[in-house]
Amino acid sequence: MLQNIRVVLVNTSHPGNIGATARAMKNMGLSELVLVDPRSFPSAEADARASGADDILAAARVVATLEEAIVGCSLVMGTSARDRHIPWPLLDPRECGVQAVEQAGQGGRVALVFGREYAGLTNEELQRCRFHVHIPADPAFSSLNLAAAVQVLTYEVRMAWLATQSLPTRPEKPEGKAEEGESVTADELELFYAHLESTLVEIGFLDPERPRYLMSRLRRLYGRSSIDRQEMNILRGILTETQATARGLPHKRRDK
Amino acid sequence: MLQNIRVVLVNTSHPGNIGATARAMKNMGLSELVLVDPRSFPSAEADARASGADDILAAARVVATLEEAIVGCSLVMGTSARDRHIPWPLLDPRECGVQAVEQAGQGGRVALVFGREYAGLTNEELQRCRFHVHIPADPAFSSLNLAAAVQVLTYEVRMAWLATQSLPTRPEKPEGKAEEGESVTADELELFYAHLESTLVEIGFLDPERPRYLMSRLRRLYGRSSIDRQEMNILRGILTETQATARGLPHKRRDK
Structure with a gap:
């Protein structure tokens, strides 16, 4: 271990x-x-x-x-x-x-x-x-x-x-945590932050000339959430759809 | 001592x-x-x-x-x-x-x-x-x-x-940041979820006819993050800007 x-x-x-x-x-x-x-x-x-x-x-x-x-x-x-x-x-x-x-x-x-x-x-x-x-x-x-x-x-x-090691019987994982997937890795999290940042610029919420502490605050928020892979896929999907909207592409209501 | x-x-x-x-x-x-x-x-x-x-x-x-x-x-x-x-x-x-x-x-x-x-x-x-x-x-x-x-x-x-000494083993939070640590209330969180849901519908990510477990998963994610008031303001601001983008309104890069 x-x-x-x-x-x-x-x-x-x-x-x-x-x-x-x-x-x-x-x-x-x-x-x-x-x-x-x-x-x-x-x-x-x-x-x-x-x-x-x-x-x-x-x-x-x-x-x-x-x-x-x-x-x-x-x-x-x-x-x-x-x-x-x-x-x-x-x-x-x-x-x-x-x-x-x-x-x-x-x-x-x-x-x-x-x-x-x-x-x-x-x-x-x-x-x-x-x-x-x-x-x-x-x-x-x-x-x-x-x-x-x-x-x-x-x-x-x-x-x-x-x-x-000295605990003879470790308690099992808390209930309800079983189906929660594995945590994403640091590099996957970085890709998410990059995607989030570019999306925020695209919708005009983040001014790259004056970023302030916006990304830091968002990193802090998502960083303490132990995002699992399924949740990451949802968040990335939202960003992709937001970008498509910003670019005037038609809605693609896929079978999610 | x-x-x-x-x-x-x-x-x-x-x-x-x-x-x-x-x-x-x-x-x-x-x-x-x-x-x-x-x-x-x-x-x-x-x-x-x-x-x-x-x-x-x-x-x-x-x-x-x-x-x-x-x-x-x-x-x-x-x-x-x-x-x-x-x-x-x-x-x-x-x-x-x-x-x-x-x-x-x-x-x-x-x-x-x-x-x-x-x-x-x-x-x-x-x-x-x-x-x-x-x-x-x-x-x-x-x-x-x-x-x-x-x-x-x-x-x-x-x-x-x-x-x-009952001294903390970690430094105290920096002063003057009081409002940052303050968690939002349950009703504020509900307003956020409602705003999130309507935005996801608007950008075409969430199909109200077939919502699946999407909102439950997002509630679980944000629910465990102890969102403070400042973060909530950021998240609500992103949603507002995303809706403006979806409605074809011009970017309003305000002084944030």
């Missing part, structure tokens, strides 16, 4: 942090590391700090963008040290561990996303995350070392996982 | 770990560091890894033995990666955090003791500890980096402390 949970490091500057991340992951039983545009990798410094977690470094995938890193994930959580203008569903590390294990236990793939050493994740990157995770550090000295942050979150993932 | 909880590092080899320990401590609100016979201290490497926790390094006491380091402490807990021959009261990090905060809250002094990078604490040193603390790592790769172990235990101390 833990193999469904990946760690994503975005634009890491210090290769030592990549090595220390690999070590923390392996200590906590995780194995999938994805590096978004690291400054230096592979590197002797990363190898040294990995202290035996070389297999994780060797298997690490290097990609160019966060979007590539989270393909296939049904739950994406990103660490955030700062208060943002737009409030976002926020978890502490313990809740993050529980959510990750719950999702992974249902067969979903989970990404824990960590930002740059000095600047964290951008607002745009944070908007691709369903939850933001805040490590409750002393506000007077709140910036953790990158690998230390990875250690805290992966530790909480392991604690949550151990808790599920 | 947290000032009653000290971190003791025994015979540390790598000064970088001392610096990273200072940073982790300061992040978590601890301040008292005691070094038992470190190989190299002070050191430029420790300063670099402390990343601003210089005050903790500057105030660190260097002593010759563990006995000196734990003078005055009413509770001493030592980390142990290995199973020992002699069974000993064993805590996980969470229990360790709770015990430390409880003792410190009663005015007692607490020591969290960490051993050597490669060999941990000796049996003799472990026998000076009332509890042993085991970080539940993967048994196949169980040795954490020293500073990572400090991070985990000090994080749990902080979580336990925040709980006693």
Whole structure:
């Protein structure tokens, strides 16, 4: 189950942090590391700090963008040290561990996303995350070392996982959830947002010159809904029909 | 209260770990560091890894033995990666955090003791500890980096402390956003569903003769999202604009 949970490091500057991340992951039983545009990798410094977690470094995938890193994930959580203008569903590390294990236990793939050493994740990157995770550090000295942050979150993932293992009889899924389909993945959600945005421009609701926080707010709304595949098909269908209407095409009342 | 909880590092080899320990401590609100016979201290490497926790390094006491380091402490807990021959009261990090905060809250002094990078604490040193603390790592790769172990235990101390302060482990919502969090009422939600339904009919997506389960599915989706008033205004605005488009009215790109 833990193999469904990946760690994503975005634009890491210090290769030592990549090595220390690999070590923390392996200590906590995780194995999938994805590096978004690291400054230096592979590197002797990363190898040294990995202290035996070389297999994780060797298997690490290097990609160019966060979007590539989270393909296939049904739950994406990103660490955030700062208060943002737009409030976002926020978890502490313990809740993050529980959510990750719950999702992974249902067969979903989970990404824990960590930002740059000095600047964290951008607002745009944070908007691709369903939850933001805040490590409750002393506000007077709140910036953790990158690998230390990875250690805290992966530790909480392991604690949550151990808790599920020691329960001899896990309760069944709540009733009425059975027919609800699997959650859509992060990349499917991105395609929906792109479709939504272009439709809103087309009907004149969204001014691309003055987008304000409209898309952020819509991302927040739909992001916390755990949209399943059937619902996604409905929403995409509505958008397609709205565009057809905007373009003056005849109604196609198909057998839905 | 947290000032009653000290971190003791025994015979540390790598000064970088001392610096990273200072940073982790300061992040978590601890301040008292005691070094038992470190190989190299002070050191430029420790300063670099402390990343601003210089005050903790500057105030660190260097002593010759563990006995000196734990003078005055009413509770001493030592980390142990290995199973020992002699069974000993064993805590996980969470229990360790709770015990430390409880003792410190009663005015007692607490020591969290960490051993050597490669060999941990000796049996003799472990026998000076009332509890042993085991970080539940993967048994196949169980040795954490020293500073990572400090991070985990000090994080749990902080979580336990925040709980006693009834302080949130997550930051409060930013001020001035009050109306954003306010959920809409059931009747407002009904007005939205009616508006949604008539719009879907108007764009030809919903056939009133054969509605199927479309509205039920959309109700389920939006119903579980706890829509706030601002989001509701956005959704209603999109519907209004979609209807205007369907009726061939000109786009009214108002100042939104």
